[in-house]
Amino acid sequence: MDQFLSSTAFKGNTKKSVYFNGGIKMSYNHTVVEKKWQRNWKAAHEFKTTTDPNKKNYYALDMFPYPSGQGLHVGHPEGYTATDITARMKRAQGYNVLHPMGWDAFGLPAEQYALNTGHEPSEFTAENIANFKRQINSLGFSYDWDRELNTTDPSYYKWTQWIFEQMYKKGLAYEAEVAVNWSPDLGTVVANEEVIDGKTERGGFPVYRKPMRQWMLKITAYAQRLLDDLDLIDWPESIKEMQRNWIGRSEGAEIDFDVATDQTTAKKSFTVFTTRPDTLFGASYVVMAPEHELVDQITTADQKDAVAAYKDEISHKSDLERTDLSKDKTGVFTGAYAINPANNEKLPIWISDYVLVSYGTGAIMAVPAHDTRDYEFAQKFNLPIKPVLQGGDVTKEAFTGDGVHINSDFLDGLDKDDAIKKMIDWLAEKGVGEKKVNFKLRDWLFSRQRYWGEPIPVIHWEDGETTLVPEDELPLRLPKTHDIKPSGTGESPLANLTDWVNVVDENGRKGRRETNTMPQWAGSSWYYLRYVDPHNSEKLADFDKLKDWLPVDLYIGGAEHAVLHLLYARFWHKFLYDIGVVPTPEPFQKLYNQGMILGDNHEKMSKSKGNVVNPDEVVEQYGADTLRVYEMFMGPLDASISWSEDGLAGSRRFLDRVWRLFIDDDGKLRDRITTVDDGRLDRVYNQTVKKVTDDFEDLHFNTGISQLMVFVNEAYKVDALPVQYVEGFVKLLAPVAPHMMAEIWEKLGHQDSLTYAKWPTFDAKFLVADxxxxxxxxxxxxxxxxxxxxxxxxxxxxxxxxxxxxxxxxxxxxxxxxxxxxxxxxxxxxxx
RNA sequence: GCCGGUGUGGCGGAAUUGGCAGACGCGCUGGACUCAAAAUCCAGUUCCUUCACGGGAGUAUCGGUUCGACUCCGAUCACCGGCACCA
Missing domain, CATH: 3.10.20.590 (Ubiquitin-like (UB roll))
Structure with missing residues (x-):
C-alpha cells in the first residue's frame, strides 16, 4: 500500500544552509528544541488515546505505509501532517482522539530481497520498520504508539485468517482455475507489474498464461450494496465515480439461443447478455469467447483446425497483448449456427477475443448496425449489417443512438426504452430470456504464489476433502526459513517446506496445507478496526469499542488507492457488518486524497531523474516544523505541486519571524508581551482564530497558514502584544509547528501541556466593522x-x-x- | 478512444452564493541598519500608458447568458491522472 518506493540522496543546497547555531545571538535551534519535545512527549505518553466518556471521539487515520528499504519519502509526510494537524486540533477542542500508525509489511520487495540474498524477510522487515518509525518520530507526529500494528505479526494475521475462514463458511471464498503469469525459467508465477513486453522484469524470460487453482473472494455478491452505499459517505465525487465505473452496473437482458441441429447432433443452447434486447431482430451473427465451454462441442469438422489454431494463438497472448492489439478484430467461424429466437433466422457462430469469457455469459449476439465493435468485425469478415433503427447511416458507421424501430416485427414504431421493455416481456413470456443486471466487477483473485504473505488456513486431504484450520489453532504461522527458493512448480516457496506442508490427522489421514498465501490487500482491508482494540486476544476488536470509534472520521492517503484498496476494505467491512462484528455499514466516513509532491523540475520524483528529496536531510537542515509548515503551505492538499528549496527556506523564515516576535536575543520572552490590550490587534486576532479554525477543519491548511502570517505581519507593527493573543496564536500554530510552539508555551510560563490546552475561540463582535x-x-x-x-x-x-x-x-x-x-x-x- | 481533473503575475498559489482579480509566500527592486556584506526591518512589485492624478487591457482560446463572469453555459486547445473491446 505504498506509492513511494524510490529514493536517492538528498540534493544538498549549500546556498541555503545558514541555520546553524554558531552565531552570538540565541537564534532558534530546531535540533535541540525538536529533540527535547520529542523526548518529553514520549516520556509523558502525551498522545496516548484518551477514553473519557464525557468527551466525543475522533478517529484520524492515515493509510499505513509499506516499510520499504528506501525509507520515508517527502510525499509521505504530506498526508501524515494533514491528519496530525487535525488530530492535534481535535485534542485541543476536547475530543478523545484515536490517531494510530502501523505497517503494511507483507509484500513483494521483501520477498525478492530474500530470494536474492537468503535473508529472512521478517528480519529485514523489522529493520525497515525501525527506520520508518525513527523517521516518522523525527517529524513530531502525535501517534499513539501503544496501538502500533504490523500485518506480519501472527497476533495480527491471526484475525486476517479468521476473517477468511468466516468468508469461507459463508461461501464467499471459493477455489477456481484462473490463468496466471507463469515463468518456467524462474520457476515462479510473476505479478502483472513484473511482466514487461511479455517477458519477466528480472531476467527477461518468457511468460506463459497457465491456469492454476486459485482462491477467489466473491466480492460480486456485494456489488449492488457497494454501489448504493457510496451515497452514505463523504468522499470526493471523483473517487465515488471511479468506484461506480469500476463496479460497472449495466441493465439488459439474457437471451437463450439454440444451436441449429441436424439429425446427428444433440440439442444444445447457450445464453447471451445484451443491453439492447430491442435490437434482436438486427442480430446477424453470434460471437463466443474462444474459451467458451461450448466452442469445442459445436465446431464442425472442417472448421476444427482453424478454431484450434486460433485458440492456440490466443493462449500465447497476455491480457495486455490481447487488448493492445484490439484495434484490429480477429476471429474464426465455428461452422455452427444459432437460431434467433425472435424470428428463427440462422446466425453463424464465430469466436473472437473481443468477447471476454469473464463478462456476462461469454457470448454475445452481434448487431453490427448498432454496435461499434460488432460493426468493425462485420466489416472485416463481410457479415451482413441489418439496420433496425431509423437514423444514422450504416454504410458509414454503427448507429448507437435512439430511434424508431424498423424491420422489427412487433417492435416497429417504438423508441428504444419502450422497445426494450416490450422485448423483455416477450422473451419472458416465451421463456427464452429475462431481464438481467450485470456488473463489470469481477471476483477478487485472493491467492498469491508467494512466501511472504498470510498463509491461507486450509488443508487439502488425500481423500479430496478441504477443511479449514480450526479457529482455536489460529494463527497458522508462516514457517521460518532462511532458504526461500522457487518451488519450480508454480506453487509458492512454501511447497518446499515439507515439514510444514505435510500434515496427518488423528485418524492417520494425510493432507497437504494450502501453499498459496494472501495478497497484500488482505491485511490492509481491516487494519483500521484493529487499532481500536489492538491487544484483544479473544476477538479482532471489542464490539462496544468499535461502536465508540467507527466509522473513521477522517482517512487520508494517495489517490492511487481510489479503487482497489478502498473497494476491498468496504467489501470486508460490509461482510463483517453482516456477521455482526462491526457496527456500521461503511468504514470511512470522510476520505481525502492528498496530491503528489513533484521534483523541483516539475516531474514525478524518481531515483533515475535524481530529483528525490529525503526528509531526513530537510529535518536536519531546517527542522521538522519547517517541513510540516512548508508541505501544508505549498498549496491545496489535493494538488500535485513541485518541491521548491526556496519555498522551504521561506517557511523556515516565517517560523523564525514568529520566534523573534515573542522571544528576544537572550532567549527570554519579549517585554512587549503584556496584559494590557490597546485593542489594535482585536480585529485581526479574532479574524485569525475564525479563519484558521474553519480552514483547518476543511483541510485548507495553505490558507489557514497564510492567515497566521497575516497576524504575524500585523503583530510586528504594534508595540504591545496582549498575552492572551500571544497564547491564542501559539495554540493555533501548534498543530502545524508543534515543537517550536511547545517551547514558546513553556517560556510563557506554562507547566501544563500545550497538547491539551483549550483551543482558542473568537468574539464575533470584533469581526463586524461600523x-x-x-x-x-x-x-x-x-x-x-x-x-x-x-x-x-x-x-x-x-x-x-x-x-x-x-x-x-x-x-x-x-x-x-x-x-x-x-x-x-x-x-x-x-x-x- | 472513453471517463475524470486542471489551466489565474517571473514562480507556488488566494478569491463564501455570480459582486474590488492577484490574499499569503517565493523571487525581484528600492530604502533603513552596516566600514562592507549576510541576516533583519520597512516599502514597492500583473501588463501597457502617464512626470503624476488617472486611463486601457487582463484569469488557456473563441463565443454566449447576465446590470455584473476566474466563477454559469457551448465549442476549441494544452497538460495531468485513470480505464482498456464490459456486449
Missing part, C-alpha cells in the same frame, strides 16, 4: 470606492454614489437606465 467599503461600478466597471456606514439605506447609498464627482465623469450626459444596489457591497450604475 463602516464598510462599497464599490461603485458604471456598466460593471469599477470606478469609485465609498466608505459608508454599515447597513446604510439602499436609496441613500444610491444617492451618495450618484453624487460622487469622479463618477459623474463616467456618466457624462448618458442616460442612467438602471441602478443595482447590493447593501454593504456594490452599486452598479447602468448607463446608455
Amino acid at each position: 463602516e464598510v467599503e462599497v464599490i461603485v461600478q458604471v456598466n460593471g466597471k469599477l470606478r469609485v470606492k465609498l466608505q459608508v456606514a454599515k447597513d446604510l439605506d439602499q436609496a441613500v447609498l444610491q444617492e451618495q454614489a450618484l453624487a460622487d464627482e469622479h463618477l459623474k465623469k463616467f456618466i457624462g450626459d448618458k442616460k442612467v437606465v438602471k441602478v443595482i444596489v447590493i447593501p454593504n457591497k456594490i452599486v452598479n450604475i447602468v448607463v446608455k
Whole structure:
C-alpha cells in the first residue's frame, strides 16, 4: 500500500544552509528544541488515546505505509501532517482522539530481497520498520504508539485468517482455475507489474498464461450494496465515480439461443447478455469467447483446425497483448449456427477475443448496425449489417443512438426504452430470456504464489476433502526459513517446506496445507478496526469499542488507492457488518486524497531523474516544523505541486519571524508581551482564530497558514502584544509547528501541556466593522470606492454614489437606465 | 478512444452564493541598519500608458447568458491522472 518506493540522496543546497547555531545571538535551534519535545512527549505518553466518556471521539487515520528499504519519502509526510494537524486540533477542542500508525509489511520487495540474498524477510522487515518509525518520530507526529500494528505479526494475521475462514463458511471464498503469469525459467508465477513486453522484469524470460487453482473472494455478491452505499459517505465525487465505473452496473437482458441441429447432433443452447434486447431482430451473427465451454462441442469438422489454431494463438497472448492489439478484430467461424429466437433466422457462430469469457455469459449476439465493435468485425469478415433503427447511416458507421424501430416485427414504431421493455416481456413470456443486471466487477483473485504473505488456513486431504484450520489453532504461522527458493512448480516457496506442508490427522489421514498465501490487500482491508482494540486476544476488536470509534472520521492517503484498496476494505467491512462484528455499514466516513509532491523540475520524483528529496536531510537542515509548515503551505492538499528549496527556506523564515516576535536575543520572552490590550490587534486576532479554525477543519491548511502570517505581519507593527493573543496564536500554530510552539508555551510560563490546552475561540463582535467599503461600478466597471456606514439605506447609498464627482465623469450626459444596489457591497450604475 | 481533473503575475498559489482579480509566500527592486556584506526591518512589485492624478487591457482560446463572469453555459486547445473491446 505504498506509492513511494524510490529514493536517492538528498540534493544538498549549500546556498541555503545558514541555520546553524554558531552565531552570538540565541537564534532558534530546531535540533535541540525538536529533540527535547520529542523526548518529553514520549516520556509523558502525551498522545496516548484518551477514553473519557464525557468527551466525543475522533478517529484520524492515515493509510499505513509499506516499510520499504528506501525509507520515508517527502510525499509521505504530506498526508501524515494533514491528519496530525487535525488530530492535534481535535485534542485541543476536547475530543478523545484515536490517531494510530502501523505497517503494511507483507509484500513483494521483501520477498525478492530474500530470494536474492537468503535473508529472512521478517528480519529485514523489522529493520525497515525501525527506520520508518525513527523517521516518522523525527517529524513530531502525535501517534499513539501503544496501538502500533504490523500485518506480519501472527497476533495480527491471526484475525486476517479468521476473517477468511468466516468468508469461507459463508461461501464467499471459493477455489477456481484462473490463468496466471507463469515463468518456467524462474520457476515462479510473476505479478502483472513484473511482466514487461511479455517477458519477466528480472531476467527477461518468457511468460506463459497457465491456469492454476486459485482462491477467489466473491466480492460480486456485494456489488449492488457497494454501489448504493457510496451515497452514505463523504468522499470526493471523483473517487465515488471511479468506484461506480469500476463496479460497472449495466441493465439488459439474457437471451437463450439454440444451436441449429441436424439429425446427428444433440440439442444444445447457450445464453447471451445484451443491453439492447430491442435490437434482436438486427442480430446477424453470434460471437463466443474462444474459451467458451461450448466452442469445442459445436465446431464442425472442417472448421476444427482453424478454431484450434486460433485458440492456440490466443493462449500465447497476455491480457495486455490481447487488448493492445484490439484495434484490429480477429476471429474464426465455428461452422455452427444459432437460431434467433425472435424470428428463427440462422446466425453463424464465430469466436473472437473481443468477447471476454469473464463478462456476462461469454457470448454475445452481434448487431453490427448498432454496435461499434460488432460493426468493425462485420466489416472485416463481410457479415451482413441489418439496420433496425431509423437514423444514422450504416454504410458509414454503427448507429448507437435512439430511434424508431424498423424491420422489427412487433417492435416497429417504438423508441428504444419502450422497445426494450416490450422485448423483455416477450422473451419472458416465451421463456427464452429475462431481464438481467450485470456488473463489470469481477471476483477478487485472493491467492498469491508467494512466501511472504498470510498463509491461507486450509488443508487439502488425500481423500479430496478441504477443511479449514480450526479457529482455536489460529494463527497458522508462516514457517521460518532462511532458504526461500522457487518451488519450480508454480506453487509458492512454501511447497518446499515439507515439514510444514505435510500434515496427518488423528485418524492417520494425510493432507497437504494450502501453499498459496494472501495478497497484500488482505491485511490492509481491516487494519483500521484493529487499532481500536489492538491487544484483544479473544476477538479482532471489542464490539462496544468499535461502536465508540467507527466509522473513521477522517482517512487520508494517495489517490492511487481510489479503487482497489478502498473497494476491498468496504467489501470486508460490509461482510463483517453482516456477521455482526462491526457496527456500521461503511468504514470511512470522510476520505481525502492528498496530491503528489513533484521534483523541483516539475516531474514525478524518481531515483533515475535524481530529483528525490529525503526528509531526513530537510529535518536536519531546517527542522521538522519547517517541513510540516512548508508541505501544508505549498498549496491545496489535493494538488500535485513541485518541491521548491526556496519555498522551504521561506517557511523556515516565517517560523523564525514568529520566534523573534515573542522571544528576544537572550532567549527570554519579549517585554512587549503584556496584559494590557490597546485593542489594535482585536480585529485581526479574532479574524485569525475564525479563519484558521474553519480552514483547518476543511483541510485548507495553505490558507489557514497564510492567515497566521497575516497576524504575524500585523503583530510586528504594534508595540504591545496582549498575552492572551500571544497564547491564542501559539495554540493555533501548534498543530502545524508543534515543537517550536511547545517551547514558546513553556517560556510563557506554562507547566501544563500545550497538547491539551483549550483551543482558542473568537468574539464575533470584533469581526463586524461600523463602516464598510462599497464599490461603485458604471456598466460593471469599477470606478469609485465609498466608505459608508454599515447597513446604510439602499436609496441613500444610491444617492451618495450618484453624487460622487469622479463618477459623474463616467456618466457624462448618458442616460442612467438602471441602478443595482447590493447593501454593504456594490452599486452598479447602468448607463446608455 | 472513453471517463475524470486542471489551466489565474517571473514562480507556488488566494478569491463564501455570480459582486474590488492577484490574499499569503517565493523571487525581484528600492530604502533603513552596516566600514562592507549576510541576516533583519520597512516599502514597492500583473501588463501597457502617464512626470503624476488617472486611463486601457487582463484569469488557456473563441463565443454566449447576465446590470455584473476566474466563477454559469457551448465549442476549441494544452497538460495531468485513470480505464482498456464490459456486449
